[in-house]
Amino acid sequence: MLKNIEAVIFDLDGTLVDSMWMWKQIDIDYLARYNLDFPSDLQKVIEGFSFTETAEYFKKRFKLADNIDKIKSDWNDMARDIYANKVPMKEGAMDFLNYLKSKKIPMGIATSNSRELAEIVLDKHNIKGYFDSIRTSCQVDKGKPFPDVYLQVAKDLQIEAENCLVFEDVPQGIMAGKNANMKVCAVYDEHSKKETEQKKRLAEYYIHSMKELSKYFD
Secondary structure, rough: OOOOOOEEOOOOOOOOOOOHHHHHHHHHHHHOOOOOOOOOOHHHHHHOOHHHHHHHHHHOOOOOOOOOOOHHHHHHHHHHHHHOOOOOOOOOOOHHHHHHHHHOOOOEEEEOOOOOHHHHHHHHHOHHHHOOEEEEHHHOOOOOOOOOOHHHHHHHHOOOHHHEEEOOOOOHHHHHHOOOOEEEEEEOOOHHHHHHHHHHHHOOEEEEHHHHHHHHHO
């Protein structure tokens, strides 16, 4: 998996940290403020969207009066404490980060989350310093499955896309890595377990846990 790989780029939620479980409840609670029901297709529709794209979608679909910045601010307010205190790292992730650091392999993050929440959880686990580039999809033209955020991180790291390995937990993210001409390893997450077979088909590699990566350590 690591042969000819010069940089590793991680998605954040559901990949490095176990946080996907909380977003459905936040969406339910947020919509309830406006006496709106949670649509069954919502999370699938917004998969891969940037934080801003998601807010734009909510505003249009649910005819919200608040502007985009207010919607995003409300979500940050609802999620801030959870990211600071209740979101653990995924099993085996810390060991893998330490291994890559020991091999001087540059690392980056390409996330659809907000910059604020990403930094909160990275600071919480004292891992921000591992990454030479941290980019959100709001900083590029289009969110996943478009390759923009992954290409931006590769540019920051000064590594050719084909020499980058991506870790992702959802199909839209896997497609973003593939569309960037990068190799992709799909990661199991409880939130997307129904899509496991699709993830296996899309990605070059699949792991249930990052603990499995220890076999590549030398």
